[in-house]
Amino acid sequence: QVQLVESGGGLVQAGGSLRLSCAVSRRTFGTYHIGWFRQAPGKEREFVAAISWTGRTTYHADSVKGRFTISKDNAKNTVYLQMNSLKPEDTAVYYCASRDGSIVPRIPSEYDYWGQGTQVTVSS
Numbered sequence: 138q139v140q141l142v143e144s145g146g147g148l149v150q151a152g153g154s155l156r157l158s159c160a161v162s163r164r165t166f167g168t169y170h171i172g173w174f175r176q177a178p179g180k181e182r183e184f185v186a187a188i189s190w191t192g193r194t195t196y197h198a199d200s201v202k203g204r205f206t207i208s209k210d211n212a213k214n215t216v217y218l219q220m221n222s223l224k225p226e227d228t229a230v231y232y233c234a235s236r237d238g239s240i241v242p243r244i245p246s247e248y249d250y251w252g253q254g255t256q257v258t259v260s261s
Contacts, residue, residue: 139163139250141233146255149223157218157255159233170241171216172248173207175229175257184243185231186218194241201227223259230254 145157159171172187186207187196195207204223209216216233234248242248 139169139235141235141250141252143231143233143252143255146231146257148258148260151223151225151259151261153223153259154219154221155223155257157220157231157233157257159216159218159252161214161216161235167237169235169237171209172234172236172242173218173231174234174245175227175231177229182232182245184245187241187243188216189241196241196243220257223257225259225261228257228259230256
């Protein structure tokens with residue numbers, strides 16, 4: 138069983154920053170990968186960023202490259218999403234998700250466990 142808890146969302150003005158956290162708890166040890174996704178009202182859930190268990194491999198969506206950075210602290214079992222230069226179009230519910238295995242997926246259906254989400258609202 139894996140539990141993911143997101144935090145750090147909120148309301149920010151355009152150009153501002155937020156750091157999201159995803160706290161991971163597991164009953165068994167495993168090498169898991171973490172992805173961040175977001176979903177705006179009326180839109181499909183979309184990939185934002187992902188990081189491998191070791192932290193050596195990261196992926197970022199083109200829409201957030203240069204503005205968002207995914208990182209992790211294995212000692213704290215926490216993955217972060219630093220979001221800078223936020224835009225109104227970044228407004229969405231942000232979810233983290235977990236998957237075991239060797240591949241770091243970027244498609245929602247390939248993740249096994251999901252957090253409850255945290256709302257990010259960027260005002261213009």
